[in-house]
Amino acid sequence: MIPDFDQQGKAQTKQWVPEVTAPAILLENVSKSYGRIFALSNITLALNGGVTGVLGMNGAGKSTLFNLLMGKLKPSQGSIKLFGTDPWKNPAPYARVGFVPEHEKMYDWMTGHGFVSTFARLNGLTRDEASVEANRVLEFVGLTDVAYKKIGQYSKGMRQRAKIAHALVNDPELIILDEPLQGCDPLARTTIMNLIRELGRMGRTVLVSSHILQEIERITEQIVILHQGQLLALGNLHSIRERLDQIPHRISIQAENPKELAKDVIDIDEVYGVSFPDGKNISIQTHNLGAIHSQLPRIIVDNNHKVSTIDNPDDDLASILGYLTSGGRM
Amino acid sequence: MATKPDSIYRAFDRKASAIVEFTLRQYRTKTSTWVVLGVGFTALALIFLIYIDVMSSEFESIDNDGDSTDYDLDGYPKGQELRLGTDPWDIDSHPGLFDPPIEPDPISMYINEDGFDWDITSELGSQTTGIDNDGDCLDSNKTDSQKDTNNNGVPCDIIVDFFRSSDGRIYSNIHADSGVDEDPDEDAYSREAIHMAFVLSIGKLGFVLLLGIFLPLFMATGLIRDEMSSGTMHFMLAKPIARSEVFLYRTLGYLGIVWPYVIVLGILGALISGFAGSGDAFFRFADLGVWLAIIFATMMATLVYGMLFNALGVLWKYGIILAIPFAAWELGMALLSMGAPDAMLLRFSVIGWAMMIVDAAAMIVWPNLDLFIVMGNWGGGGGGSGWNGQSLEGSGPLNFFSSKPGLGLSAFTAMIVATLVMLFQAAILWFIGGAIFKGKEIQ
Numbered sequence: 001m002i003p004d005f006d007q008q009g010k011a012q013t014k015q016w017v018p019e020v021t022a023p024a025i026l027l028e029n030v031s032k033s034y035g036r037i038f039a040l041s042n043i044t045l046a047l048n049g050g051v052t053g054v055l056g057m058n059g060a061g062k063s064t065l066f067n068l069l070m071g072k073l074k075p076s077q078g079s080i081k082l083f084g085t086d087p088w089k090n091p092a093p094y095a096r097v098g099f100v101p102e103h104e105k106m107y108d109w110m111t112g113h114g115f116v117s118t119f120a121r122l123n124g125l126t127r128d129e130a131s132v133e134a135n136r137v138l139e140f141v142g143l144t145d146v147a148y149k150k151i152g153q154y155s156k157g158m159r160q161r162a163k164i165a166h167a168l169v170n171d172p173e174l175i176i177l178d179e180p181l182q183g184c185d186p187l188a189r190t191t192i193m194n195l196i197r198e199l200g201r202m203g204r205t206v207l208v209s210s211h212i213l214q215e216i217e218r219i220t221e222q223i224v225i226l227h228q229g230q231l232l233a234l235g236n237l238h239s240i241r242e243r244l245d246q247i248p249h250r251i252s253i254q255a256e257n258p259k260e261l262a263k264d265v266i267d268i269d270e271v272y273g274v275s276f277p278d279g280k281n282i283s284i285q286t287h288n289l290g291a292i293h294s295q296l297p298r299i300i301v302d303n304n305h306k307v308s309t310i311d312n313p314d315d316d317l318a319s320i321l322g323y324l325t326s327g328g329r330m
Numbered sequence: 331m332a333t334k335p336d337s338i339y340r341a342f343d344r345k346a347s348a349i350v351e352f353t354l355r356q357y358r359t360k361t362s363t364w365v366v367l368g369v370g371f372t373a374l375a376l377i378f379l380i381y382i383d384v385m386s387s388e389f390e391s392i393d394n395d396g397d398s399t400d401y402d403l404d405g406y407p408k409g410q411e412l413r414l415g416t417d418p419w420d421i422d423s424h425p426g427l428f429d430p431p432i433e434p435d436p437i438s439m440y441i442n443e444d445g446f447d448w449d450i451t452s453e454l455g456s457q458t459t460g461i462d463n464d465g466d467c468l469d470s471n472k473t474d475s476q477k478d479t480n481n482n483g484v485p486c487d488i489i490v491d492f493f494r495s496s497d498g499r500i501y502s503n504i505h506a507d508s509g510v511d512e513d514p515d516e517d518a519y520s521r522e523a524i525h526m527a528f529v530l531s532i533g534k535l536g537f538v539l540l541l542g543i544f545l546p547l548f549m550a551t552g553l554i555r556d557e558m559s560s561g562t563m564h565f566m567l568a569k570p571i572a573r574s575e576v577f578l579y580r581t582l583g584y585l586g587i588v589w590p591y592v593i594v595l596g597i598l599g600a601l602i603s604g605f606a607g608s609g610d611a612f613f614r615f616a617d618l619g620v621w622l623a624i625i626f627a628t629m630m631a632t633l634v635y636g637m638l639f640n641a642l643g644v645l646w647k648y649g650i651i652l653a654i655p656f657a658a659w660e661l662g663m664a665l666l667s668m669g670a671p672d673a674m675l676l677r678f679s680v681i682g683w684a685m686m687i688v689d690a691a692a693m694i695v696w697p698n699l700d701l702f703i704v705m706g707n708w709g710g711g712g713g714g715s716g717w718n719g720q721s722l723e724g725s726g727p728l729n730f731f732s733s734k735p736g737l738g739l740s741a742f743t744a745m746i747v748a749t750l751v752m753l754f755q756a757a758i759l760w761f762i763g764g765a766i767f768k769g770k771e772i773q
Binding site: 067070071072073074091092093094095097098099101102103104105106107109110115118119121122123124125126127130166167 | 344345347348349351352355356359560561562564565566567568569570571572573771772773
């Protein structure tokens with residue numbers, strides 16, 4: 001029902017009781033090609049419950065996957081089922097689905113409330129019901145204060161939250177968010193991440209895409225990795241992480257006196273190489289990222305080194321993809 | 331949670347009203363809407379200004395039979411000399427030499443002195459009518475055969491023959507005795523003819539053709555396409571609504587702004603032409619019937635073209651380019667409908683059927699329109715026996731812009747058939763447009 005933020009700041013929402021046994025999302029051998037270029041090839045995937053992050057570089061097929069799920073595209077091969085129904089042929093399952101599209105363009109001339117309630121009426125709600133429902137979801141995403149302002153005056157984060165409110169109308173069981181954090185400032189990111197986690201706690205099936213590993217990491221551990229249209233990995237981010245820690249890593253440190261710092265750092269057992277790419281930086285090679293991260297701060301503080309940045313260029317999606325595509329196994 | 335819809339129809343209703351309302355508000359925020367509506371209004375306003383100017387000017391009166399002229403320069407017009415029995419060609423023979431002398435009549439007495447006195451309707455067969463007001467036919471000096479040059483045994487009358495030609499249409503021949511109704515009132519006739527021609531021309535070309543095609547061309551082509559291009563279509567299609575529904579409701583939203591616009595312009599046109607038009611009456615109430623048909627025909631045209639152009643927009647990003655050949659075709663059909671309202675090709679157009687509605691209404695409201703055109707084309711027969719002189723001003727345009735509804739149907743039947751055909755066209759185009767949209771992949 002209406003979230004009650006006064007109770008320890010946690011939204012109280014009814015528990016979802018699945019009505020049918022069909023999974024929220026079921027893809028079987030789905031391929032989507034444009035001419036001879038495969039945007040997605042041979043994806044088989046079933047999801048029901050929980051928050052799942054869809055990771056992939058730009059062009060990996062995340063949006064293609066979502067557009068297939070939303071019935072915008074027709075699969076070249078294979079079958080897609082949302083709650084047991086083919087979305088390309090029948091829009092009925094969207095009564096139980098909320099979708100946050102990636103596109104930036106919104107109806108800037110509408111108010112947040114007008115935007116949400118107008119489209120809520122497409123769920124079959126009356127004008128009054130839609131208005132009440134819009135107020136509910138706008139409160140859930142924290143836009144009550146600006147509900148009657150034009151979307152054109154919204155900040156990027158507010159716009160994203162308005163899109164999420166639009167998707168949450170009618171209490172959907174499945175929520176699909178395409179790059180919801182893109183272009184948001186850190187505060188808005190945190191707010192939206194909390195919203196997504198909250199939806200997961202409420203028992204909804206949530207699918208959220210990003211090309212930034214750290215973002216997904218903060219939302220969920222269950223991930224799907226897409227790379228060049230293929231399903232590269234499906235599972236727990238932690239297990240991937242543990243394996244990643246065993247492969248060579250680089251840590252780049254910008255310090256006032258790199259040579260002195262290098263002398264101290266080389267003493268750590270797990271470090272097997274130090275190099276100086278330029279006058280200001282040192283680059284540390286290691287097999288055990290965790291050990292470095294636990295010892296490095298103490299060394300810096302004890303020896304009173306002046307350090308401006310510590311960068312971990314390999315700790316991102318690209319390195320995971322590199323590892324996975326070079327024969328790593330989950 | 332909100333209660334679920336009571337029935338599937340209630341749900342349709344709610345979705346439809348939501349999208350229609352949304353579409354209307356969206357139009358309101360677009361500059362292009364106001365530009366298109368403003369240009370349409372300005373164009374029609376200019377045409378109305380021209381009309382008012384024509385209606386407020388005097389049509390030159392012509393002495394069709396030449397009896398106002400003083401040929402022998404004795405100061406007396408020919409008509410007066412003939413009436414009083416003096417020789418119009420002899421300067422030494424005139425009524426001024428009578429005892430007591432008679433003053434010359436003012437020349438104006440002999441202009442427009444023998445107007446149309448036709449009390450017939452345009453029915454098949456031969457009818458006789460006409461009165462010789464100025465006595466130049468009933469002249470006692472004339473022999474019986476001179477008074478009956480059309481040889482029907484009735485002196486000083488006009489025979490009007492209505493006959494059905496092999497093409498199924500009704501034509502007429504006029505055989506008049508010399509000197510009957512030969513000097514009609516140009517101003518009265520032309521004013522009426524030009525008024526009717528104007529109502530028909532602005533109705534057919536200004537409303538049905540221009541508004542009927544250009545409003546949808548600029549306002550309906552982007553109904554779906556613009557949303558697809560900008561990506562905002564995702565918001566609508568993320569809801570449980572079929573694409574053909576979206577197609578229909580968007581078109582309804584477009585009609586929600588175009589129909590009131592057409593109605594308002596039509597009412598303005600009816601008011602202006604009703605007050606400024608010809609005739610002694612303060613307001614021409616009968617014309618309202620024609621205006622009603624013009625408004626209705628335009629609404630039907632904007633409906634069918636709205637569906638068509640919306641579908642073309644879905645079909646291709648540059649759907650407006652696809653729409654231009656249609657507009658050109660329909661322009662040709664509009665002209666064809668005036669020249670040859672029975673042409674088979676017209677059945678393959680939208681405008682042909684819309685014109686049929688206007689023509690049918692004109693036929694009902696102005697039942698003697700045909701006769702009026704025939705009369706004006708004859709124009710008094712040039713004032714004399716034998717040669718068919720000039721037709722009166724206005725009969726040409728009126729003849730061009732009016733036509734009998736095609737298919738040989740009665741006016742009411744034609745109106746109903748045309749309406750049903752256009753509704754059918756709209757339904758088919760909805761079906762096609764919905765199907766195209768449904769098969770369209772959206773990025």
